[in-house]
Amino acid sequence: MAVRSLNVGSFPPRMAFTVEIPVRFRDIDGMQHVNNAVYFTYMEQARSEWYRQLMGIHSVAEFDFILAHASCDFKEAIGFGETVVVKVTLTKIGTSSFRFTYEVRSKEKGTLFATGESVQVTYDYKAKRPVPIPPKFRKMLEAELAKS
Template sequence: MQSFIEQHPIYTKINVAWGEMDALQHVNNVVYFRYFETARIDFFNQINLLEDLQKTGVGPVISENNARYKRPVTFPDTVLVGVTISDIQADRFMMHYTVFSQSQNAITTQGSSQVVMFNFKTGQKAPLTEPLLAALKNNTRD
């Protein structure tokens, strides 16, 4: 686990709930997208992106989500969802998620989201601000 934390200094801890399991007795595949969302919002809060949204009307929207399942997760467990950034462009960036099971001591799932900045007042894409760009670069994937 220490290696995971060193590689993912920004991560969110999530307790697996009994109700997240499906008839096959493992966490249902769609639940991982909620895990990704929880980690994404936690990351955005840490870099003050959602606070900026309230002030400027410019914020993130998701244009694409992906997941690759490597190992099933079951209740009880706690997962850590690490976040890294890549492919920073003028108005978008890619977020990568790595899900680590504490009970299995292993990575179980990997995913990504294409995040596009959007001006909710004009209905147009918006450029990344300098503070956002700096925060993203601090969390860029090697």
């Protein structure tokens, strides 16, 4: 898992946050390709690494936000033996939310397997409602958005 310059397929040649994930046997379904639900796991894994490596979040107790939306557009089937590269890009910051987009590609060939999006909302678990993004976290998000 790395933050590095990557030029795979149509990725622009610039700094991008990417995570490499080998396809596991358990990811394969009866149709002999990666099950659709696993694509969301790949995006979650990449998003978690983004939080850890770029935001310095190392504990679940530090996650004061929830996943409000997740979507995936499937482009090509992923087979066993592939290693996928998941690119995570912060694309928008709102009052209480922030959005990521994802590209899931073949490490070897650059084939685009899927694109996705997620929206996270900062959340007060006691009050059970959204709250504005805390200033310190917002500043960190804004710094990352400026790099995107």
